[in-house]
Amino acid sequence: MTTLICNCNQTMPLNPRVLGDALDEDLTLHTTLCRRDAPAFQKACRSKDELVVACTQESQLFTELSEQTEGAVALDVRPIHFVNIRETGGWGREGARAMPKMAALLAAARLPDPEPVPTVTYKSEGRLLIIGKLDESERIAAMVGDVLQVSLMATGGRGTQARRHPVIAGALHEVRGWLGAFDVSWRTDNPIDLDLCTRCNACVAACPEGAIGLDYQIDMDRCKSHRACVTACESVGAINFQREDQAHTERFDIVLDLRDTPAFTQHAPPQGYFHLAGGLKSEAAMATVIQLRDLVGEFEKPKFFTYKQKLCAHGRNETVGCNACVEVCSALAVSSDLKRNQIIVNPNLCVGCGACTTVCPTGALSYAYPRAGEQGTKLRTVLSTYAKAGGKDAALLLHSDKAGAALVADLGRAASLDAKAVRGVPARVIPQPLWHTASVGLDVWLPAFAYGASQVWVLMTGEEAPQYREAVRAQMDVAQAIVNGLGYSGRHFRLIEATDVTALDAALDDAPAQAVKRRATFAIQAEKRATVELALDHLLQDSAAQRAPAEAIALPGASLLGTINVNKDTCTLCLSCVSACPASALQDNTERPQLRFIEKNCVQCGLCASTCPEDAITLQPRLLLGEQRKQLRVLNEAQPYHCIRCAKPFGTLKGIEVMLAKLSGHAMFQGEALERLKMCGDCRVVDLYSNPGEARITDH
The missing domain is CATH 3.50.50 (FAD/NAD(P)-binding domain)
Incomplete structure (x- = not known):
C-alpha cells in the first residue's frame, strides 16, 4: 500500500510520523504533489501497490497524469483512491489536532471497493x-x-x-x-x-x-x-x-x-x-x-436492496402488521401484496435512499450497496485507527456523498479563509459519506457506538423527503433511549439539519458524550437483528458496572424491541397470534394450553394484536435487561377442557365455554348438537354415526 500526503502548499499542518504510525507505513510529506512533487506520484503509479492520494481537488489531474505516465499500472487494474483530508480536517482552527481523524480517513480510503451487486438496467x-x-x-x-x-x-x-x-x-x-x-x-x-x-x-x-x-x-x-x-x-x-x-x-x-x-x-x-x-x-x-x-x-444502477420474504412482518392471512417500508418510501417503489402476505419493491422506481431498510424491524429489507458487512468494516477501521492515533471522543458525521459532502467541504474552505468566523470541522468529528443519509439505522449506529464512537450524527441538508427525517429521528430516539438506559450519559445520537456553513459550524460545536470503556470487535452481520443483538450484548457487558439496577428500559414507539401484554381475562388461547407471528416470538405448547413467548424474537410488528379476535394483546416497546429476554416464558395458560365422551383434553375450558355461550341460542345447535360441541373431534364423528337420524337433521 502506498499513501501520498500533501500539505497543499503548507496551508495545513500534517505530521507524517503520527499518520504513518497509525497506518503502519512510512509516509513522505509533500508540499505540491499536483505540481512540483508530481514525479513522486508518477513513481507510485508504476507500482502495483494499492495507491491512496490524500487530495480530491486534483483527482482529475492525477488521473490524467497516471494515464500519461509511461509504465503506469492501468487504472482498471489498480484504481487510485482519493480522500479529502484538507477541508475535512486540515483547514480549520483545530487542524493541528486533527492527525487522528486524518489517519482514520486515510485508513478508510485504503479499504477495497465494495463488492459488485446486481444491477438494474x-x-x-x-x-x-x-x-x-x-x-x-x-x-x-x-x-x-x-x-x-x-x-x-x-x-x-x-x-x-x-x-x-x-x-x-x-x-x-x-x-x-x-x-x-x-x-x-x-x-x-x-x-x-x-x-x-x-x-x-x-x-x-x-x-x-x-x-x-x-x-x-x-x-x-x-x-x-x-x-x-x-x-x-x-x-x-x-x-x-x-x-x-x-x-x-x-x-x-x-x-x-x-x-x-x-x-x-x-x-x-x-x-x-x-x-x-x-x-x-x-x-x-x-x-x-x-x-x-x-x-x-x-x-x-445498483439494485440497492435485498428482500427476504420469510423475515417480512408485513402481513399474515391478509392482515397488515408492519407497513413501515410502504409508508416511508418517497419514490412509491414499495407496495403491499397482501394476497401473498408480502411487500413488492419495484427496482426501477427505487432511488437507493435505503429508508425502507432503516425502518424495517426484521431485516427483511436490507441495504445492498454497500453491504452491511462492508459498512461495518469501514466503521470499525475508522474508529480503531482514530483511537490508535491517540484520538478521543470521536463523533461520526454521516452525510450524503453529494450535497452533504459539498457542505462539509464548504465549511472547511470557509475556515481556511476566516478562522474567526467559523471553526471548521472539529478535530474529533469524522465525516463519512453515504449514498443516502436514510440508508443506515440502528444496526449501524449502535455498532458504531460499541466500536468507540462517542456520538453518531446524521447530517441532512434539505434534499431529503420529510418522512425520511422523521424516520431517522424516531430511530435515533430509540438508540438514545437504549444507551441512556444502560447508563451512558450525554446525547449520543443526533439528527443535524443544516443548509449553510454557519448552521453546520454551530451544530458541530457539541460536547462529547460518554463512550464505551471497551471497544467492540464484532463484525456487522448480514442480518439486521443479529447485528443489533451483538451490539446489545456488548453494551450490556460494558455498562454492567455503571448502570442502575433495572428490569427493563422503556423505549419509544418506533422500537423494534419489546414485549407484548396479554389480557388474561379476555384471551381464550385460540392461538391465532401464534400462527400470525412472523418471528417465532409467540409459541404454543403441544402438551397443554399455553401461550409462550421469547422476547428477544419480538419485532413489535403488531400482527399478533391485529389478528387477535378478542383484542387481548397490546405492544410494549422496551429492552428487557435480564437473561429472561432470551428465554421462553408463559404469557397465559388455561385449564384444559376434557371431552365428555372419552375425557381427552382438546381445548381450553374458557374457550369451549365461550363457544357454547355464543352458539347455545342458535337453531342448529340444540339438544344433542350442542352436547356434541363438548366432544373431541374423534368422538364427535362417532356420535354422529351412532345417531344417523340426528345426523341427517343436523346436516340439513
Whole structure:
C-alpha cells in the first residue's frame, strides 16, 4: 500500500510520523504533489501497490497524469483512491489536532471497493415527450432535437408556424413508468386534429368568437357553434365537431413536464422524468436540458436492496402488521401484496435512499450497496485507527456523498479563509459519506457506538423527503433511549439539519458524550437483528458496572424491541397470534394450553394484536435487561377442557365455554348438537354415526 500526503502548499499542518504510525507505513510529506512533487506520484503509479492520494481537488489531474505516465499500472487494474483530508480536517482552527481523524480517513480510503451487486438496467432510444405550452416546448425541443426524438403535448401557448415536431393535443390522463418505459395516456377531446392541421390560420381568422388560438385548439367555452371554422378548413378536414373522444396510449423514454402541477407528486419522481414549472426561466433549466441530451443509450444502477420474504412482518392471512417500508418510501417503489402476505419493491422506481431498510424491524429489507458487512468494516477501521492515533471522543458525521459532502467541504474552505468566523470541522468529528443519509439505522449506529464512537450524527441538508427525517429521528430516539438506559450519559445520537456553513459550524460545536470503556470487535452481520443483538450484548457487558439496577428500559414507539401484554381475562388461547407471528416470538405448547413467548424474537410488528379476535394483546416497546429476554416464558395458560365422551383434553375450558355461550341460542345447535360441541373431534364423528337420524337433521 502506498499513501501520498500533501500539505497543499503548507496551508495545513500534517505530521507524517503520527499518520504513518497509525497506518503502519512510512509516509513522505509533500508540499505540491499536483505540481512540483508530481514525479513522486508518477513513481507510485508504476507500482502495483494499492495507491491512496490524500487530495480530491486534483483527482482529475492525477488521473490524467497516471494515464500519461509511461509504465503506469492501468487504472482498471489498480484504481487510485482519493480522500479529502484538507477541508475535512486540515483547514480549520483545530487542524493541528486533527492527525487522528486524518489517519482514520486515510485508513478508510485504503479499504477495497465494495463488492459488485446486481444491477438494474434502463434502455432509452431518446423518445422525449415535452408536456407544456407550445411556445416554451418548441424552444426546448430546438435545443435537444438534434439528439432526441421529440414529441410535444400542447397545453396552450402560441406555437410557431413551422411544424418541426409531432404535436399531441388532448386531455392528459396519466403518466406512469420510468426511464425508457413511460406510458402516457390521454383522450382527444378537441374538434381540431393537430396531426391534420396545417397551421394555415384560416380557422383562426374565420372564428367570430376568437375561440381558436395559435395553439390551434378550440376553446369550447367561447365557441357559439357558428362552425365557420369547419367551412374554412373544409379542404384540409382537420376540424370535426362530431368526432368521438378517443383514448390513446403511447410509450416514451423521457418526459419533460413544464406544467405548474407535476404528473408525479411523490418526493422522488421516477428516473427519466423532469419537472420544470418555470420553463427555461427556472434555475435548473439549462442543467436539465444538458441532462436530457445525455439520456440516450443503456444505463445501469445498483439494485440497492435485498428482500427476504420469510423475515417480512408485513402481513399474515391478509392482515397488515408492519407497513413501515410502504409508508416511508418517497419514490412509491414499495407496495403491499397482501394476497401473498408480502411487500413488492419495484427496482426501477427505487432511488437507493435505503429508508425502507432503516425502518424495517426484521431485516427483511436490507441495504445492498454497500453491504452491511462492508459498512461495518469501514466503521470499525475508522474508529480503531482514530483511537490508535491517540484520538478521543470521536463523533461520526454521516452525510450524503453529494450535497452533504459539498457542505462539509464548504465549511472547511470557509475556515481556511476566516478562522474567526467559523471553526471548521472539529478535530474529533469524522465525516463519512453515504449514498443516502436514510440508508443506515440502528444496526449501524449502535455498532458504531460499541466500536468507540462517542456520538453518531446524521447530517441532512434539505434534499431529503420529510418522512425520511422523521424516520431517522424516531430511530435515533430509540438508540438514545437504549444507551441512556444502560447508563451512558450525554446525547449520543443526533439528527443535524443544516443548509449553510454557519448552521453546520454551530451544530458541530457539541460536547462529547460518554463512550464505551471497551471497544467492540464484532463484525456487522448480514442480518439486521443479529447485528443489533451483538451490539446489545456488548453494551450490556460494558455498562454492567455503571448502570442502575433495572428490569427493563422503556423505549419509544418506533422500537423494534419489546414485549407484548396479554389480557388474561379476555384471551381464550385460540392461538391465532401464534400462527400470525412472523418471528417465532409467540409459541404454543403441544402438551397443554399455553401461550409462550421469547422476547428477544419480538419485532413489535403488531400482527399478533391485529389478528387477535378478542383484542387481548397490546405492544410494549422496551429492552428487557435480564437473561429472561432470551428465554421462553408463559404469557397465559388455561385449564384444559376434557371431552365428555372419552375425557381427552382438546381445548381450553374458557374457550369451549365461550363457544357454547355464543352458539347455545342458535337453531342448529340444540339438544344433542350442542352436547356434541363438548366432544373431541374423534368422538364427535362417532356420535354422529351412532345417531344417523340426528345426523341427517343436523346436516340439513
